[in-house]
Amino acid sequence: MRFLIIPDKFKGSLTSEEVYHAIKKGAEQVYENAYFHFVKASDGGDGFLEAIRTYRNCSEITMQTLDPLGRKITSKYLYDVQNTSAYIELANSSGMELLNSSERNPFLTSTYGTGQQIRDAITKGAKEIYVGLGGSATNDGGIGIAHAMGFEFMDRKDSPLKPIGKNLKQIHDISKSKTFLNVSKVQIFAINDVKNPLSGKDGAAFVYGPQKGADADMVEELDEGLKNLAAVLKDKSNIYYAELPGSGAAGGVGFGLKSFLNAEYLSGIDFILEISGVRDKLENQSFDYLITGEGKIDAQTLSGKLIQGVMGLAKEYNIPVLAVCGKLDVNLNELTEQGVQDVIEIRDIDKSLEFNMRNAKILLEEKMKQYFKKLL
Template sequence: MNYLVIPDKFKGSLTAKEVIQSITNGLERADKSPSIDTVIASDGGDGFLDAVATNIVAEEVIVETLDPLGTKIFASYLFKEETKTAYVELAKASGLELLKEKDRCAKSTSTYGTGILIKNAIKKGATKIYVGLGGSATNDAGMGIAAALGYSFLDEDGIVLNPIGDNLSKVFKIERNATASILNRIQFFAVNDVDNPLFGPNGAAYVYAKQKGACTEDIAKLDNALEYFNSVIKHSLVVDNSLLPGAGAAGGTAYGLKTFFNAEFISGVNFLLELAQVSTIFKNKKIDYVITGEGKIDSQTSNGKLVKGIVDLSKQFNVPVVAVCGKLDANKAELQKMGLKNAIEIYDKKKSVDYSMRNAAKLVENIMYQFFKKKTSIMFKIKLM
C-alpha cells in the first residue's frame, strides 16, 4: 500500500522527524512492501523552521539574542539570499520550551528576542519576513518585537517601559524611532492557524496564558491589559486589529505584527503544505492512507491545527486519514467534525502520562504496527478472492 506520513511534533516528547520515523518503523513491520512518502510539516508553531528547511535551500543564521525572560541565548533563523526572504520561528527565542516550568510567567516574558532575530534579518537584506507563531511563552501583544524594531512604549511619566505582558496596562504613549522607516519596505507575514481574537473569553490570555504560568488572577489582569493596550493603540495609531481572527496567536504577537508592521495573516498549514508540494504527491501517486498526528487531539484540533489541515486536503483526494496521538481528548462528534474516522492514542490509562512521553517512540511504532497489520491482512485477503 501507499502511505503519506505528515505528522506534527508530540510536544515535549518527539519531534516531527522522530514521529515520522516511529510511524515508518511500524508500517514496515506491518506491510511487507510499503511505499512511504513523508513530509515534515507544521502549523506555524514549533518546528516551523524544520519544515521550511526540508523544502527550500536557505542559510541558517545564528544570532545572539534573548530568551523570553531576557537571558542571553543563541537562536537561528533561515535566510534565502536569492529571494531576500527570512523565515523566523518565534519559539526559537520566545518559546515556552526555553523555560523550566517553574520559571514560566506570562506577566514577565517578552518577544523582544524574536525582534532581535528579525532585526538581524533586515540588516542582512531581507525584504520578506515570515514569522512562524506558536509555542510562545509570552503575552505581550508583540510589544517586545516592536521595541526591538524601533518602537518605544512610555508610561505617564515618560519612562520607557520594559516590553513585557505586565506592562501592557502601563503604556501611555507610543513613539517610533525615525530609523524605523525602513520597516515600510518590508513585507511581514504572520504564519499561524488559530482564530482567537486579542482579548475576551476566547482571547490570548484566557485560552493560552495558563500554560504559560499564569494563575486565574493573572489571566484576568492580562486580558484587561490587552484590552487596555488596544485602546491606546486605537488612540495613538488609529487602528483596531483586536477582533481579527488570529490576532490572539502567540500571546497577541499576531496582533502586534499586524498593528506595527501591517503583517499579512497566512495559514501555516496551507503555507507549508504548498511549500512541500503535497498536492502534487496526491496527484502523482495513488495514496491509500494518510497518517498524521500530534501530541494531543482535542476540541482545539479543529481550530486550524495541522491535523485538521491534513484532513481537509486529504478529503479533496478522497483519501482516508489515520491520526495517532499521545492523548485523545475528543469525543466522537468532535472527531467527526474534524473529518477523522480513525484517531488512536498511545496513552495507557493504567500507566502514567510520563511513561507515555518517555516511551512515545516505541509506543507510536507499536500502535501503527497493530493498526495496519489488520488493514494489510484484510487487503491481502481481498486480493486472493
C-alpha cells in the same frame, strides 16, 4: 498499500520524523511492499525552521539575542539569499522551552529577542520575513518585537515602559524613537494556525496564559492590558485588528506584527503544504491513507492546528484519514464529523504519563501493526 504521512511532533516525546518512522515500521510489518511519502510539516510553532530547511535552500544565521526574561542567548534564523527571504521561529528567542517551570511568568516575559532577529534580517537585505508563531512564553501583544524595531511605549507620565506583559495596562502613548527602522518596503508574514482574537474569553490571555504560568488574577490583568494596547492603537493610529482571527496567536504577537509591521496572516499548515509540493504529488499519485497526529488531540486541535489543515487536504483529495495520538481528549465524533476515519490512541492506560512518553516510539509502532492487522 500507499501512505501519505503528515504528522506533528509528540511534544516532549517524539519529533515528527520519529513519529513517521514508527508509523512506517509498524505498517511495514503488515504490508511488506507498502509505499510511504513523508511531509515534514509545522503549523508555525516549534519545528518551523526545520520544516523550512527541508524545502528551501537557506543559510543559518546565528546571532546574540535576549531570551524572554532579557538574558543573552545565541539564537538562529534562516536566510534565503537568492529570494531575499528570512524565516524566523518565534520560539527560538521567545519560547517557553527557554525557561524552566519556575521562571514562566507572562507578566515578566517579552518578545524583544524575536524583534532583534527581525531587525537583523532586514538589515541583511530581507524583503520578505516569515515569522512562525507558537510555543511562546509571552503575553506582551508583540510590544517586545515593536520595541526592538524602534517603537517606544509611555505611561501617563510620559515615562518609558519596559515591553513586558504587566506593563500593557500602563500604556498611554506610543511613539517612534531614533532607532526606528522603517519596514514599508518589507513584507512580514505571521505564520500561525490559531483563530483566537486578541482578547476576551477566547483571547490570548484566557486561552494560553495559564500554560505560560499565569494564575487567574494575572489572566484577567493581562487581558485588560491587551484591550488597552488595542484601544491606544485605535486612538492614536486608527488601527484596530483585535478581533481579527489569529490576532491572539503567541500571546498577541499576531496582533502586534500586524499593527506595528503591517504583517499579513498566513495559515502555517497551508504554507508548509504549499512549499512542500505535496499537492503536485497528489495530482499525479493516489494514496490509500493519509496519517497525521500529535501528542494530544484536544479541542485546540480543531481550532486551526496542523491536524485540522491536514484533514482539509485529505478531504480535498478524498483520502481516508487516520489520526494517531498519545492521548485523545476530545469526543471521537467531533473528529469523525470532520472526516477522520479512525483515531489510534497509543498510550497504555495502566501506565504513567512518564512511561508512555518515554516509550512512545515502541507504543506507536506496535499500535500501528495491530491496527493494520485487523484490516486484513
